[in-house]
Amino acid sequence: MSYPYRHPSEVRLLSEHFGNPQARTLKGWEALGGYKALRKALGMTPADIVNEVKASGLRGRGGAGFPTGMKWSFMPKKEPGTPHFLVCNADESEPGTFKDRELMRWTPHALIEGCLVGAHAINSEHAYIYIRGEFFEAAQIMARAIEEAYAAGYIGKNIFGSGIDLDLTLHIGAGAYICGEETGLLNSLEGRRGEPRVKPPYPAIAGAFRYPTAVNNVESLIAAAQVVENGAEWYKQYGTEKSVGTKLFCVSGHVKRPGNYEVPLGFNFKEFIYDICGGTPSGRAIKAVIPGGSSVPILTADELDIGMDYESMAAAGTMLGCGSVIVMDEGVNIVKQVRRMVDFYSHESCGQCTPCREGTSWSSKILKRIEQGRGTPDDLDTLLEISDNMSGKTICVLSDAAAAPIISSIQKFRGDYLA
Amino acid sequence: MSAAPIRSGSEYDPSSWPEAKQNPGFAGDSGEFVQLSESDIRGTAYVGQRPAHGGHASVAGTMPYQVATSRADAPLFTGEHEDRLEKVIGRYPDRQAALLPALHLAHEIRGYLAPETMDEVAGRLQLPPAYVRGVATFYTMYNLAPVGKYLIQVCTNISCNLCGGDAVLEAFLKHTGTEPGEISANGLWTVMEVECLGACGFPTAVQINEHYYENVRPESVPAILERLT
Numbered sequence: 069m070s071y072p073y074r075h076p077s078e079v080r081l082l083s084e085h086f087g088n089p090q091a092r093t094l095k096g097w098e099a100l101g102g103y104k105a106l107r108k109a110l111g112m113t114p115a116d117i118v119n120e121v122k123a124s125g126l127r128g129r130g131g132a133g134f135p136t137g138m139k140w141s142f143m144p145k146k147e148p149g150t151p152h153f154l155v156c157n158a159d160e161s162e163p164g165t166f167k168d169r170e171l172m173r174w175t176p177h178a179l180i181e182g183c184l185v186g187a188h189a190i191n192s193e194h195a196y197i198y199i200r201g202e203f204f205e206a207a208q209i210m211a212r213a214i215e216e217a218y219a220a221g222y223i224g225k226n227i228f229g230s231g232i233d234l235d236l237t238l239h240i241g242a243g244a245y246i247c248g249e250e251t252g253l254l255n256s257l258e259g260r261r262g263e264p265r266v267k268p269p270y271p272a273i274a275g276a277f278r279y280p281t282a283v284n285n286v287e288s289l290i291a292a293a294q295v296v297e298n299g300a301e302w303y304k305q306y307g308t309e310k311s312v313g314t315k316l317f318c319v320s321g322h323v324k325r326p327g328n329y330e331v332p333l334g335f336n337f338k339e340f341i342y343d344i345c346g347g348t349p350s351g352r353a354i355k356a357v358i359p360g361g362s363s364v365p366i367l368t369a370d371e372l373d374i375g376m377d378y379e380s381m382a383a384a385g386t387m388l389g390c391g392s393v394i395v396m397d398e399g400v401n402i403v404k405q406v407r408r409m410v411d412f413y414s415h416e417s418c419g420q421c422t423p424c425r426e427g428t429s430w431s432s433k434i435l436k437r438i439e440q441g442r443g444t445p446d447d448l449d450t451l452l453e454i455s456d457n458m459s460g461k462t463i464c465v466l467s468d469a470a471a472a473p474i475i476s477s478i479q480k481f482r483g484d485y486l487a
Numbered sequence: 488m489s490a491a492p493i494r495s496g497s498e499y500d501p502s503s504w505p506e507a508k509q510n511p512g513f514a515g516d517s518g519e520f521v522q523l524s525e526s527d528i529r530g531t532a533y534v535g536q537r538p539a540h541g542g543h544a545s546v547a548g549t550m551p552y553q554v555a556t557s558r559a560d561a562p563l564f565t566g567e568h569e570d571r572l573e574k575v576i577g578r579y580p581d582r583q584a585a586l587l588p589a590l591h592l593a594h595e596i597r598g599y600l601a602p603e604t605m606d607e608v609a610g611r612l613q614l615p616p617a618y619v620r621g622v623a624t625f626y627t628m629y630n631l632a633p634v635g636k637y638l639i640q641v642c643t644n645i646s647c648n649l650c651g652g653d654a655v656l657e658a659f660l661k662h663t664g665t666e667p668g669e670i671s672a673n674g675l676w677t678v679m680e681v682e683c684l685g686a687c688g689f690p691t692a693v694q695i696n697e698h699y700y701e702n703v704r705p706e707s708v709p710a711i712l713e714r715l716t
């Protein structure tokens with residue numbers, strides 16, 4: 069049996085080599101066809117790379133789903149003396165998400181390629197990978213791979229005789245969910261508190277060290293390199309018209325076979341949970357599913373017959389997010405789980421905005437009261453009012469993310485609150 | 488010995504948890520994945536021993552953060568450690584960006600960040616001490632007080648919580664005889680709750696010093712502790 073469980077419905081473009089220790093090494097990676105994307109990219113102009121990625125329709129896999137090629141096209145024209153930076157977001161700390169760590173620990177050279185292709189695309193000569201500090205083992209594997217690539221001349225000066233110089237630096241975070249937000253991440257990279265910045269200016273204009281910067285998720289960069297290697301048309305054979313390609317879905321909670329599964333976007337969600345992940349271990353019915361990480365609205369068991377793509381999830385009132393599927397069976401007390409999530413946001417709020425700082429801690433207190441059976445009839449209205457006040461009013465969307473499970477759970481699982 | 492407390496509700500009902508040993512997150516053995524060793528899963532054979540001087544400058548900031556060999560009175564930036572910091576500084580347009588790596592290094596050496604340690608870091612990087620303290624206290628991985636030789640951080644966030652995270656936390660507390668955050672009488676253990684470790688498909692995820700233990704069940708706790716002692 070290979071790792072992780074392979075299902076015949078999967079389409080493994082990103083995860084083909086998970087569980088194969090050979091794929092980690094430079095030699096092994098090249099034997100599997102690695103570094104072709106980089107070779108090809110260095111023979112292309114940055115504009116051609118951006119156009120190819122744009123044409124593929126690839127959307128960012130870090131949560132927001134913004135088109136990757138479009139993001140790169142917002143970078144200003146390169147001026148002499150003004151460096152551009154590519155920053156890879158490997159902070160992965162949205163509860164329920166564990167795909168970037170797998171990508172890094174099994175296929176580190178894929179990420180190196182992704183970073184270098186992305187850097188060249190935006191005329192950057194230096195890319196940083198910001199990896200969350202807890203991921204020490206994955207970071208060590210990345211470090212070893214980067215050392216191998218430098219030694220082989222695949223990173224550094226005049227790569228493959230192209231005349232192009234690219235550097236790559238691994239940067240380790242120190243434990244703060246908010247550093248996953250791209251401007252919080254940039255502040256953290258600069259040696260500051262990881263507090264999100266007021267936008268504009270956007271990172272493309274004033275990013276890392278106030279220079280033009282693109283921040284891309286690990287999975288986005290690896291997929292972009294594959295697009296460059298194989299062409300936009302190749303990529304468009306997977307997924308739907310608007311949600312192109314495959315995506316890693318991280319499944320956790322009450323399923324028989326949790327883990328990472330890669331399917332084309334648009335795959336049926338119900339089939340995914342019941343067939344691929346095996347349904348619930350207890351045989352109890354499913355009560356609720358969070359489809360895209362703890363920050364997105366909850367779905368009920370009746371709402372699962374939809375496609376796993378950006379549009380279908382939005383039509384169902386939720387989001388694909390970073391593809392983190394959390395399944396809860398009938399035995400779960402939704403109030404407790406929502407309270408646990410809100411506690412998390414309260415702990416992780418950076419405190420710059422009052423609605424977020426105060427809203428998360430008030431909500432947590434009220435939820436705890438309800439959980440202990442001491443709720444009052446007005447509590448639900450108060451919660452909804454606080455949540456409303458937390459949405460759309462702050463520097464970053466952590467506040468909205470904290471409100472999402474509260475609002476959706478009160479709408480859909482009112483019974484749990486009144487019990 | 489059965490460590491799991493008796494509770495009601497499926498969060499504590501092992502029949503609703505995925506089978507342990509399903510995935511090769513490492514919790515003492517690699518379960519059904521017999522073709523993978525611990526070294527394959529952790530990548531230790533490939534990584535080898537990372538040198539104290541940090542190796543290539545591009546990755547010299549790859550610090551273990553919390554190690555069993557830290558010593559509260561060890562000198563900070565000397566010898567190979569100083570070489571490591573110099574390499575790191577050279578990777579950024581300005582010196583301030585080396586602050587997190589420098590704090591990590593100090594944490595690795597001393598096991599926690601005392602105010603004086605933060606001030607030493609400030610001195611080394613020529614940054615205002617108050618600024619450094621402001622940054623250091625923002626991040627949760629920096630311990631501001633000493634911890635046991637092994638810092639055990641149990642994820643109790645949603646995915647782990649659904650599959651017994653709270654029970655695993657209780658088992659660690661029970662078997663180490665500690666309350667959350669305190670150092671055990673023998674100096675070996677400190678057990679704490681931690682937010683999502685990014686290993687949610689391998690519940691419960693536990694970080695012990697710099698290493699992860701995954702698919703941890705309450706009943707696997709004694710063996711894990713034994714392995715470390």
Ligand SMILES: Cc1cc2nc3c(=O)[nH]c(=O)nc-3n(C[C@H](O)[C@H](O)[C@H](O)COP(=O)(O)O)c2cc1C
Nearest residue numbers: 128129130157159160161248249250284285288466
């Ligand atoms: C509170 C918060 C946390 C986030 N955490 C992450 C994260 O851990 N990893 C990530 O890639 N993106 C995260 N994001 C999204 C980033 O801000 C950004 O959109 C993303 O890195 C862009 O990359 P992409 O376009 O490739 O998706 C987070 C956003 C917010 C608001």
Ligand code: SF4
Nearest residue numbers: 418420421424462464
């Ligand atoms: S919304 Fe919350 S986390 Fe985001 S900047 Fe404001 S206080 Fe910080």
Ligand code: FES
Nearest residue numbers: 642647683684687
């Ligand atoms: S919820 Fe425990 S590791 Fe993510």
